Amino acid sequence: MPENVTPESDVAKKQNVAVLGGGSFGTAMAKVLGENGHAVHFWMRDEGQVEEIRTTRINARYMPDIVLEGEILPTTDLAKAVESADVVFVAIPSKAFRSVIRDNSGVFKDDQIVVSLTKGIEQQGFKLMSEILLEEIPRCRSGVLSGPNLAGEIVNRELTATVIAAKDPAVRHTVQELLGCDYFRVYANVDVYGVELAGALKNIYAIVAGLASAQNLGENAKAMLITRGLAEMSRFAVSLGANPMTFMGLAGVGDLIATCTSSKSRNFRVGYAVGTGKKLDEAAEELGQVAEGIYTLKLVREKSEAIGIHMPLVRGLYEILYNDAPIEVVIKNLMNAVQNSDVEFILPRTVAQ
Numbered sequence: 001m002p003e004n005v006t007p008e009s010d011v012a013k014k015q016n017v018a019v020l021g022g023g024s025f026g027t028a029m030a031k032v033l034g035e036n037g038h039a040v041h042f043w044m045r046d047e048g049q050v051e052e053i054r055t056t057r058i059n060a061r062y063m064p065d066i067v068l069e070g071e072i073l074p075t076t077d078l079a080k081a082v083e084s085a086d087v088v089f090v091a092i093p094s095k096a097f098r099s100v101i102r103d104n105s106g107v108f109k110d111d112q113i114v115v116s117l118t119k120g121i122e123q124q125g126f127k128l129m130s131e132i133l134l135e136e137i138p139r140c141r142s143g144v145l146s147g148p149n150l151a152g153e154i155v156n157r158e159l160t161a162t163v164i165a166a167k168d169p170a171v172r173h174t175v176q177e178l179l180g181c182d183y184f185r186v187y188a189n190v191d192v193y194g195v196e197l198a199g200a201l202k203n204i205y206a207i208v209a210g211l212a213s214a215q216n217l218g219e220n221a222k223a224m225l226i227t228r229g230l231a232e233m234s235r236f237a238v239s240l241g242a243n244p245m246t247f248m249g250l251a252g253v254g255d256l257i258a259t260c261t262s263s264k265s266r267n268f269r270v271g272y273a274v275g276t277g278k279k280l281d282e283a284a285e286e287l288g289q290v291a292e293g294i295y296t297l298k299l300v301r302e303k304s305e306a307i308g309i310h311m312p313l314v315r316g317l318y319e320i321l322y323n324d325a326p327i328e329v330v331i332k333n334l335m336n337a338v339q340n341s342d343v344e345f346i347l348p349r350t351v352a353q
């Protein structure tokens with residue numbers, strides 16, 4: 001059978017799985033897994049939230065209108081959740097990802113499958129979540145899930161596709177079997193770094209798109225920003241070892257489309273708020289949920305300058321968010337920069353002398 005086709009069944013009908021993180025995306029994935037007939041050990045820190053889900057089957061803070069069907073087992077006992085599970089999904093924001101895994105590294109089992117759902121980059125050392133898993137729990141088999149996956153749509157069973165990226169084919173097949181259903185399709189990739197970096201980088205361009213929307217820029221401008229965002233993020237990722245073709249897939253262009261065109265994206269909403277004159281802190285505070293792009297922007301700006309990769313949208317957005325640069329000045333500078341190659345894998349970019 002070809003590598004990219006899911007075998008009949010690697011996974012017995014019902015599995016024990018764990019979802020770590022009780023926010024929007026943890027809840028969305030717990031819901032899919034529960035509806036697919038699996039026992040979901042759903043870990044979160046807050047005892048009140050556990051009690052609420054246990055008694056009402058609703059995670060009121062993050063998904064107030066959604067009833068979680070199936071065998072959902074909320075708990076504050078991470079060790080018990082992980083020990084009970086064959087496969088662990090981690091939906092913890094990047095800022096806390098390492099500490100949660102490190103503090104509990106002893107409870108993971110040899111060869112256990114651990115899948116990151118997180119779209120961010122660690123502040124120290126520019127580490128992606130799969131790299132953190134490899135460092136903290138090298139005994140486990142890891143994968144990353146990324147794609148155009150707005151949690152608020154998935155919980156309403158709106159048709160969605162995603163990507164599981166893992167080197168180990170058994171990890172890819174297992175995750176396809178666990179999550180796939182008539183509203184959720186799981187495609188496979190082996191370019192773990194590319195898929196993961198795409199998911200983190202697109203958050204930056206979702207902020208840009210929100211800002212453009214607030215400024216009432218037209219459809220041409222929106223298309224320009226999304227496409228140049230794609231050029232910029234793939235240039236950066238390829239320089240770090242990602243496969244450029246990954247950016248043509250769901251985790252690249254797919255996720256850019258979903259988040260750059262919708263106010264359902266929290267990153268888009270932060271950009272929109274700043275575009276209407278709010279300060280970044282105020283916009284983030286009002287959101288009340290994680291917008292990873294705010295932190296990713298800082299790290300990518302620093303990294304791109306260190307390795308000499310041209311990222312004008314990153315630089316411009318950084319100036320607006322962190323140095324209070326006037327939006328119209330940044331736009332003017334971007335529009336008057338050197339007119340360069342469209343697709344630089346075909347025609348190399350002209351580098352200014």
Ligand SMILES: NC(=O)C1=CN([C@@H]2O[C@H](COP(=O)(O)OP(=O)(O)OC[C@H]3O[C@@H](n4cnc5c(N)ncnc54)[C@H](O)[C@@H]3O)[C@@H](O)[C@H]2O)C=CC1
Pocket residue numbers: 021022023024025026044045062091092093094096100117118119120149150151152288289290292
């Ligand atoms: N919401 C979405 O549509 C999607 C989100 N993601 C990614 O999933 C990750 C998680 O995001 P969301 O669930 O949406 O965020 P959220 O803001 O809705 O929830 C974050 C959750 O993490 C918990 N948390 C924070 N620090 C923690 C710690 N130290 N220990 C334990 N729990 C902690 C919070 O209590 C909260 O339950 C992010 O990296 C995001 O980019 C990926 C795909 C879609």
Ligand SMILES: O=C(CO)COP(=O)(O)O
Pocket residue numbers: 119147148149150151203206255258259264265266267268290291292
């Ligand atoms: O990654 C996402 C959808 O694919 C979620 O985006 P936000 O974090 O901007 O809401």
